[in-house]
Amino acid sequence: MREYVTKIMFGIIIIAFLAFIVAGTANANSLYNVKAGDSLWRIATNHGTTVQQIRELNGLTGDMILVGQSLKLPQPAYRVQSGDTLFRIAQHQGVTLVELIRANNLTNPNMLYVGQLINVPNQPTATPTQPTPTPQPVPTPTSQPDFAEQVANLVNVERAKAGLRPLRYDAELSKVALIKAQDMIQNNYFSHTSPTHGSPFDMMKSYGIRYTTAGENIARGQRTPQEVMTAWMNSSGHRANILNANFDTIGVGYYQGAWVQMFTRSVGH
Structure with a gap:
């Protein structure tokens, strides 16, 4: 039986004013x-x-x-x-x-x-006359989940509504998606074909991602995971990727307003 690679590539762009405010407050001088x-x-x-x-x-x-x-x-x-x-x-x-x-x-x-x-906050100078307290592990903050994981979770919510199995969130595939998002911003383009990495399928392979079927969604300008998911779900082509029953894995990248979803069906599945 032949295996075909589904190359479903759609892109949307929203013209929006996007301002990033990075505020810093000094805890100590x-x-x-x-x-x-x-x-x-x-x-x-x-x-x-x-x-x-x-x-x-x-x-x-x-x-x-x-x-x-x-x-x-x-x-x-x-x-x-x-x-x-x-x-x-x-x-x-x-x-x-x-x-x-x-x-x-x-x-x-x-x-x-x-x-x-x-x-970078200043570290307090240790006082030799006082015992150094045993450092306690600090829990990773969970009030602001990573944008990429939020998108993956929203994808699985939509798949559940359609009666489809959830996609596995893959860290390595997400790294590739992040590199693609960064590449779009740093090289000022909006396309599935990167001037640096070529097609998303070539890019996945060059980073060691093995698959039998793959797809990609891209977007630019949306401010939140929910906003970009709403835009994708309102586009028939992007929606088809999100609800594709052949996919079993997802990677998501976000960088300065650029969003990338990469979907694959793993080898052997």
């Missing part, structure tokens, strides 16, 4: 003692902040500072690099994921963009 040759600009540059922030924290109206003067500095900031995740940044900076989320007022920890400044 550090102190810096002015050295000979220092200027506000040099101090700000070396500590990842701005002259204006230093002025505001210290009640300065000009640029005059004195050697030995103590200046309050905002908590340090980290500039997001390609491939970064909030969890990886927290590990490298020696803070917990929860502390990093709180320091930046992040409502969606999975939405980062290259060049974004992430405030």
Whole structure:
């Protein structure tokens, strides 16, 4: 029996104004003692902040500072690099994921963009005369589930309504979908065919995803998982992918307003 690869590719785009507000609040300020040759600009540059922030924290109206003067500095900031995740940044900076989320007022920890400044909370200095408390595991926040998993859950809700079996959410396939979403934003295109990775089917194979049947839905501009699912379900082609009885696996990627669903039927199923 021959196996056919279903290449169902549909895309929708909504022209929308989408604003991302990344707010950071300082939980603690550090102190810096002015050295000979220092200027506000040099101090700000070396500590990842701005002259204006230093002025505001210290009640300065000009640029005059004195050697030995103590200046309050905002908590340090980290500039997001390609491939970064909030969890990886927290590990490298020696803070917990929860502390990093709180320091930046992040409502969606999975939405980062290259060049974004992430405030890194200062770690308290240990006092030798007091015993160090045993660190307790901090539960991962569940009040804001990942956008990708929310979409996968909404897909299975729609499949249940249609009497279909749920799709298995696959982390590896979701990584591929996320890379595709990032690629669309970073290379400014909206298409199933990537100038970087080719077709979604070629892309899946290049990342080691094995399948007998596959499909892809893409969208851009929707602000929430429910909004993008409503748009997809109102489009016959996208709805057909979501309710395709041949699929058994789903991967979802979201990046700066770009949404990607990848569907497969696993080899041997």
